[in-house]
Amino acid sequence: MSLAPRARAQAIAARRGGQHTLAVPLALRLAAKIGERPWEAFLTDPTQLANGLGDLLQAVxxxxVVVTLPEVLADDAGARLEAALEATRRLRATVRDDAVLVAVLAPGPGLVDTxxxxxxxxLDGVVLDGRLPAGEARTIGNITRFHRAMAHVLGADSSGxxxxxxxxxxxxxAKSGLVLTDGEVPAGAGVPLVQDWVTRVRG
Structure with missing residues (x-):
C-alpha cells in the first residue's frame, strides 16, 4: 500500500524519500479555468482560490497543487499573498493528508517570513526559483525541517x-522526488493532458 501524499512529502523532506514520487503540476491557470473563474478574482479571493484548487485536485x-507562483506575487503581492495563505489553511483542513500543498517563491526581501x-x-513544501544566499538557504532549510516540510530549489544552485x-x-x-511541470500549465492545456502527465511521472 503506497503512502498518502503528505507522508511521502515528509519522507522526501527527511531525505529518506527513496523512490517516493509527488507529481505536482504548476496549474493555477487551469484551476481557474475549470470553474470559469476570472483570473484576478481567483488570485485575490481565498474562497475562489481554495475552491478552484480543490476542483483541480478532483479533476486531475x-x-x-501549487498555491502560488513567483509571477503571481510579482503584482499586487499583498492581496495575492494573503489569499494564498488563507487558501492554504482551508485546503489543509479539507484535503488532510491526501494532497500536498506547495508554494513556488522567488528569493527577495521577506522570503524567510513568507x-x-x-x-x-x-504548507508541505516550498520551491525557491532563483539564487539564494547560503545563510538564507540554511535558515529556510531549518524552518522547513522543523515543520517536516520540503525545501527545494529550481535549477542548479549552490545553496545546499x-x-x-x-x-x-x-x-x-517517470521521476522520483518532488516533480513539477517545467513551466506553468497553459489554461488551454486541458485536463486529460495533465492527467496523462501525472500518470506517466508516477510511472
Whole structure:
C-alpha cells in the first residue's frame, strides 16, 4: 500500500524519500479555468482560490497543487499573498493528508517570513526559483525541517538545498522526488493532458 501524499512529502523532506514520487503540476491557470473563474478574482479571493484548487485536485488527481507562483506575487503581492495563505489553511483542513500543498517563491526581501507564514498555514513544501544566499538557504532549510516540510530549489544552485525535478508537460517521464511541470500549465492545456502527465511521472 503506497503512502498518502503528505507522508511521502515528509519522507522526501527527511531525505529518506527513496523512490517516493509527488507529481505536482504548476496549474493555477487551469484551476481557474475549470470553474470559469476570472483570473484576478481567483488570485485575490481565498474562497475562489481554495475552491478552484480543490476542483483541480478532483479533476486531475495529482499528488498536490501549487498555491502560488513567483509571477503571481510579482503584482499586487499583498492581496495575492494573503489569499494564498488563507487558501492554504482551508485546503489543509479539507484535503488532510491526501494532497500536498506547495508554494513556488522567488528569493527577495521577506522570503524567510513568507516561508514561515506558509508553513504555519499548513504548507508541505516550498520551491525557491532563483539564487539564494547560503545563510538564507540554511535558515529556510531549518524552518522547513522543523515543520517536516520540503525545501527545494529550481535549477542548479549552490545553496545546499535539493533540486526539484521538472518534467515537460508534453514529454512526461517517470521521476522520483518532488516533480513539477517545467513551466506553468497553459489554461488551454486541458485536463486529460495533465492527467496523462501525472500518470506517466508516477510511472
Amino acid at each position: 488527481q495529482p499528488d498536490g 516561508v514561515r507564514a506558509f508553513l504555519d498555514a499548513g 538545498l535539493p533540486g526539484a525535478e521538472t518534467v515537460p508537460l508534453d514529454a512526461p517521464v
